Amino acid sequence: MKFWDKINSPSDLKQLNIEELGLYAEEIRQKIIETVNIRGGHLASNLGIVELTLALHYVFDCPTDKFIWDVGHQCYTHKILTERRDLFASLRANDGISGFPSPSESKYDAFLAGHSSTSLSAALGFAISRDRQKQSNNVIAIIGDGALTGGMAYEALNQIGESQSGMIIVLNDNKMSISENVGAMSRYLNKLRLSGKYHTLKRNVKKAVSALPFFGDKLVYAMDRGKNKLKSLILSNKIFESLGIRYLGPFDGHDIQELIEIFSSVQNTDKPVLIHVCTEKGRGDFTAQNNPSKFHGVGSIAEKDKNEYSFSSEVGKFLLKAAETEERLAVITAAMRDGTGLKFFAEKYPDLFYDVGIAEQHAVTFAAALAASGMKPYFAVYSTFLQRAFDQVLHDVCLQKLPVRFLIDRSGAVGADGKTHQGIYDLSYLSLMPGMTVCTPKDIPEFIDILQWSLDFNRPLAIRYPKSCSNIYNTNAPIVMGKWEKLKTSDNKIHILAAGNRMVDIAQSIDDVNVYNTLFIKPLDIDVLNTLNKKGELIITLEDNVLQGGFGQSVRSYYGASLHATLETVAHPDKINDNRDIESTLERSGLNRENILRIIKKYT
Ligand SMILES: Cc1ncc(C[n+]2csc(CCOP(=O)(O)OP(=O)(O)O)c2C)c(N)n1
Incomplete structure (x- = not known):
């Protein structure tokens, strides 16, 4: 009998030994690959986090302990382990289980997710609420290195460091956002991974932990007492430590035993602790491992069969051509290079291309200032993620009447990603922006015309379009401002x-x-x-x-x-x-x- 058939809850899982956990991890991987092949979904991220999720459920007691998943796209193993094994085949289907954590779906999902970088704020809310109600559960945020590029994460760290509320932040570092991760923090994490200290630190942590009885005294306690070298090594990791958040790591995110030991050691911590875990995106599937960007999210069989025109690829083509003559072109993405059709542009014109990380608010204000100083910025962004930057669109772009061109992809109903990703709010929030021009092209040729027209348009402009276009009308009507x-x-x-x-x-x-x-x-x-x-x-x-x-x-x-x-x-x-x-x-x-x-x- 396979472990898959035996295990449907965290308490079933706790009956396994370490070797069995390893075998079960491989069974889960196969199920994820099979299911995502049919239903579509986030393949590479989920393959990378299997052991980490098993170790978390092995040590902690979900749902009493609160697991807060950042973005939430990596929660498939969590769902399989929390009484949804038999529903897993219905992943992302109408009336099936969601591809993201959803409290209305299960008591094991503490908090809704879909948009990035919310987990630390949510975890702090759960932690403070626990303390005020004199409860004793653990609060665990699981955040990726990509999600750690989002501004909200830093706003939360700022308060966490001050409040000193007990919580565990698991940083799942696979060096990737959807594409390669970007930014100074990502560089810093890489340094931590690669530095000579990594091995020393790792050995020392292991030594310190193994000196403690399994599930026994807490490592944090040992650190507080300054009984070993660990403290000084940890304190050398300046960024988190100087914010008041204890740093442990980096650890091998596929070594279940090590993960269980380290999670056990921080159970019931009454201070914030960050555990840096390194994982491999796409692990276990050769193609996903070698091309994690492509296999970050994959379409269902039905979607793959559809033969529709893509608005996003026209964006890429248009900008490639525009760059030949427009010296002041600046093209911006907030970690969605491939999805918005900008891969080839980024490769050909790296100096005109800015991937700002998962930072839509920053992207908009950055674009506004580029426009204010004479550049021609285009910000290609999914409708649902631009919601993040409502005030920056209003305050920084529209009130100054700046010619930022918003290319708003995945507008309208979006399909399998469900309620957190719907692009059905943009006409409402864009319509109320003072001085914004809002367009909804009817087909690809008209889209190309309006893109061309946008080059010399000198005010805020939003062009919104869905992922694909099924019909081409080819009417060749000239674009006249405000005319139907x-x-x-x-x-x-x-x-x-x-x-x-x-x-x-x-x-x-x-x-x-x-x-x-x-x-x-x-x-x-x-x-x-x-x-x-x-x-x-x-x-x-x-x-x-x-x-x-x-x-x-x-x-x-x-x-x-x-x-x-x-x-x-x-x-x-x-x-x-x-x-x-x-x-x-x-x-x-x-x-x-x-x-x-x-x-x-x-x-x-
Ligand atoms: C506000 C927002 N912008 C963009 C996205 C799209 N998105 C989903 S996952 C992801 C990358 C997340 O990277 P990371 O946190 O490192 O997780 P990984 O997939 O690498 O495990 C992005 C950009 C999002 N979910 N939310």
Whole structure:
């Protein structure tokens, strides 16, 4: 019988010995590879963290002890171990388990995650709450070296160092974000890994730990008493120690015994401790190990079969061409080089390319200053992650009317990543930005035109688009600021105003209606809106965005009390819809042909 069949909870796991844990780790790896092959998901990160997760569950007592996963994309072994083994095949499916920690899914998931660099703030909240309620559980944050590039992590370290609340920070260092990790902190961690001290430190830690009875006295206690050389070695790791956070490591993240020993030694610590663990991203799968960026996240079989055009790859092509003539071009990513189509650009023009780490807020203000001093910055970013930088877009870009070009990828429903990653809020938050121009191109040719047009546009500009484009309309309409294109004409008094590629697809599938491609969401084409505003006309707005503050509501607010036509606004509700394929997400929100036909029927 395989360990896979025997183990479904942390208490089952605690029955195994070290050798059995090693064998079980390999079984888990195989299941992750098999499942992700079918369902898609975060392959390389999960393969790298199997032993680390087993050791954490072996030592600590989840869910009493709180495990806070940063980003949360690496939680598959945790899910398998926490009563979701039999649901694992449903990973990321509609009505299946989520690919991220989700407290509504399981008592073992202490805190929701999906966006990066939140774990330390959350862990501090859990730790302070525990202390105030006189409880005694452990709080363990598991954060990657990539997530440690995010500003929130430093804001949290700042308070953790001062509050001295007891918590364990496990730094899972695999030298990779999605692409190679960047920045000075990453360089510092590399130094720690590679320095001569690494081995000395490791041997000393081992010696110190093995001198203690297994699960016995705490290493922290030994350190506090200054009984061994360890303290001085640890104190030489200035950054964390000078913030008031005890540093231990680096340790081999695939040596289960060593991990169990070190975690046992810090159990119930009443001070913050950081344990630096080195792992190998993609471990156990030859292709993922050799190309961890490519296998960071992989598509499901169904997604791989889809043959659609990619907006992101057009971004790369456009910028490569623009760089030939635009000396002042500056291209920015916040750790999403490949996903936003910038891999080749980064390779060809490293001096024009800035990967700032998982630091969207910084990216926006950095871009604003580049623009303020005469450069032409493009920030390519996923819609969901730009949410992080709401105030920087408003305060640093828009209030100064600076020409930062936002290329907002993965807008609209995103599919399998689910509720934490939906790009359905951007039209709302961008529409309220003073002086922002917001565009939703209907297809690839129009996208290329608007990119070209953006080069000489001299104000804040946001172009939002989903991952892929299924239809090409090729109408070659010239781009005119604030003007909409009429795609279909009918004598019927029904007018569909469709925002962006997916919505135009729906509108164009309906016969005997007028269809407008509303390329500009801000400013609205008020000439068209004024013409349509007559009694007896039916106007239907379609947007892959929430209703609140979105396109439909902008139209309604433009008409105000002088609306004579009938206006129907179709958009996503703000009630969280966690469907995990795009079609059913759209359908549940009524953004499909059948629902639009129903609406039309209601009025005709
Ligand atoms: C705010 C935010 N920006 C971008 C991302 C996309 N993202 C997901 S995982 C990841 C890299 C994380 O690297 P690391 O923490 O080292 O974990 P690893 O995958 O290497 O285990 C990024 C950039 C995100 N989840 N959140």
